[in-house]
Amino acid sequence: MEKVARNVQSDGIIIDLDGTVYKGRQEIEGAAAAIDYLRSRGKRLAFLSNRGNISRTMCCEKLAGMGIRVEAQEVLLTSTVTAMYLSEHHPGCKVWVLGEQGLVDELLLAGLMLADEPEQAEWLVITLHESLTYRDLNMAFRAVRGGARIIATNADRTFPGDDGDAIDVAGMIGAITNSTGREVEIVIGKPSRYMSEAALRLLDVPAERCLIVGDSLESDIGLGKASGMQTALVLSGSTKREQLEAVKDQPDWVWDSLADIVDYL
Amino acid sequence: MEKVARNVQSDGIIIDLDGTVYKGRQEIEGAAAAIDYLRSRGKRLAFLSNRGNISRTMCCEKLAGMGIRVEAQEVLLTSTVTAMYLSEHHPGCKVWVLGEQGLVDELLLAGLMLADEPEQAEWLVITLHESLTYRDLNMAFRAVRGGARIIATNADRTFPGDDGDAIDVAGMIGAITNSTGREVEIVIGKPSRYMSEAALRLLDVPAERCLIVGDSLESDIGLGKASGMQTALVLSGSTKREQLEAVKDQPDWVWDSLADIVDYL
Numbered sequence: 001m002e003k004v005a006r007n008v009q010s011d012g013i014i015i016d017l018d019g020t021v022y023k024g025r026q027e028i029e030g031a032a033a034a035i036d037y038l039r040s041r042g043k044r045l046a047f048l049s050n051r052g053n054i055s056r057t058m059c060c061e062k063l064a065g066m067g068i069r070v071e072a073q074e075v076l077l078t079s080t081v082t083a084m085y086l087s088e089h090h091p092g093c094k095v096w097v098l099g100e101q102g103l104v105d106e107l108l109l110a111g112l113m114l115a116d117e118p119e120q121a122e123w124l125v126i127t128l129h130e131s132l133t134y135r136d137l138n139m140a141f142r143a144v145r146g147g148a149r150i151i152a153t154n155a156d157r158t159f160p161g162d163d164g165d166a167i168d169v170a171g172m173i174g175a176i177t178n179s180t181g182r183e184v185e186i187v188i189g190k191p192s193r194y195m196s197e198a199a200l201r202l203l204d205v206p207a208e209r210c211l212i213v214g215d216s217l218e219s220d221i222g223l224g225k226a227s228g229m230q231t232a233l234v235l236s237g238s239t240k241r242e243q244l245e246a247v248k249d250q251p252d253w254v255w256d257s258l259a260d261i262v263d264y265l
Numbered sequence: 266m267e268k269v270a271r272n273v274q275s276d277g278i279i280i281d282l283d284g285t286v287y288k289g290r291q292e293i294e295g296a297a298a299a300i301d302y303l304r305s306r307g308k309r310l311a312f313l314s315n316r317g318n319i320s321r322t323m324c325c326e327k328l329a330g331m332g333i334r335v336e337a338q339e340v341l342l343t344s345t346v347t348a349m350y351l352s353e354h355h356p357g358c359k360v361w362v363l364g365e366q367g368l369v370d371e372l373l374l375a376g377l378m379l380a381d382e383p384e385q386a387e388w389l390v391i392t393l394h395e396s397l398t399y400r401d402l403n404m405a406f407r408a409v410r411g412g413a414r415i416i417a418t419n420a421d422r423t424f425p426g427d428d429g430d431a432i433d434v435a436g437m438i439g440a441i442t443n444s445t446g447r448e449v450e451i452v453i454g455k456p457s458r459y460m461s462e463a464a465l466r467l468l469d470v471p472a473e474r475c476l477i478v479g480d481s482l483e484s485d486i487g488l489g490k491a492s493g494m495q496t497a498l499v500l501s502g503s504t505k506r507e508q509l510e511a512v513k514d515q516p517d518w519v520w521d522s523l524a525d526i527v528d529y530l
């Protein structure tokens with residue numbers, strides 16, 4: 001059912017994780033084998049995810065548990081790229097985190113410092129926080145009232161939780177912006193250029209020699225189109241084939257899953 | 266320092282609580298005596314507060330602890346008036362609460378029913394929730410995604426907490442509206458007409474024979490002006506005398522505290 005029956009001509013392959021490589025705690029059938037095959041063909045790989053509440057190490061451990069071999073330096077999460085952004089543009093700045101340990105780990109690895117008190121923070125970094133309490137919200141509120149600017153790993157409204165769709169980073173963001181009257185200055189997540197630039201830098205391959213494979217028309221295909229990459233949509237995640245009909249700028253390939261890539265190399 | 270040295274001509278007196286009768290857990294000096302004096306003069310009293318996370322019973326217990334004698338039926342909190350609104354306009358509707366037990370108590374007293382599952386709720390009622398968790402936010406998110414309309418007891422951004430200003434209902438509201446893309450349909454809190462109408466109904470006195478006494482130009486004086494009551498600002502709470510200079514429609518009286526009322530009756 002691919003749109004064009006031609007071969008992928010790419011040296012670098014950017015692979016989305018959620019809905020493309022795994023779903024929940026389960027590998028999507030054939031993903032591990034496809035990734036091994038891409039390596040055997042000498043492709044450079046980057047794994048790109050809008051997840052901002054985990055670190056690369058945590059992500060690789062999760063993948064290893066599903067039998068998928070990925071190195072931390074091949075992974076770009078929004079936690080990673082947020083930390084990169086702050087350390088490049090605001091080196092040594094003090095941050096306050098409304099989010100989880102994975103984000104904190106990435107920020108510290110990038111050489112940033114956690115403020116001791118919210119009022120001392122120059123930036124408030126917001127990501128998904130699945131164990132947040134009123135106190136966490138209030139500390140973040142105090143950081144912004146004290147002058148901290150707001151950066152968010154991503155602004156997704158919802159993610160697929162164990163009991164169906166669950167409230168995502170947009171909830172954490174709304175709590176702070178609506179109570180302080182301040183806006184988020186930077187959202188790092190796909191389809192932003194922050195993510196595509198980080199991926200291209202990691203792969204060291206020109207955009208036109210890159211393919212992005214993902215399950216989201218907006219995040220993955222959108223990012224690929226905006227930066228001049230080749231694009232492949234997989235139907236193993238959040239997008240159904242019917243949704244493609246309304247799309248003007250079609251992806252170059254449409255596959256049932258990542259496993260199909262081996263037929264196009 | 267009163268604007269006009271004339272006597273109050275009122276049968277009904279509406280008294281704000283926070284910043285007018287008490288501050289935190291402390292009576293504002295002279296408040297209890299002033300309230301007793303008003304009773305001795307045969308005035309009808311209504312105590313009006315934007316607090317939506319406590320019940321009238323809890324409020325009266327707090328007042329009693331400061332030596333202030335108030336009956337539950339003299340109190341109108343936004344929890345009370347939200348419950349009145351829903352039971353009048355949507356009798357027997359099923360609600361989901363993002364908030365505390367005090368609000369739940371008022372809703373049940375008004376004959377409303379709590380939904381067993383968020384998806385069954387017709388209304389999501391939001392108020393301050395000082396012990397909220399991610400799970401509470403997610404259940405409220407699910408209620409709205411399942412079709413529940415949103416009503417908020419109030420939309421205050423901040424309240425004076427023990428460690429300074431703390432995040433208020435606007436935070437809880439923003440989490441839900443920003444993640445669902447849905448808006449709050451009704452905000453009950455002062456200076457809305459819901460609160461003034463409830464107070465006038467309780468007092469059974471025409472607006473022009475009522476005086477409202479409060480510490481907020483926007484909530485209390487604003488409510489009084491909008492509904493044709495006499496108005497008295499007290500400087501014992503959130504408003505400083507300098508802020509009055511910019512105000513076009515001045516309150517009828519400006520007092521240091523509620524205790525001053527005895528000189529004007």
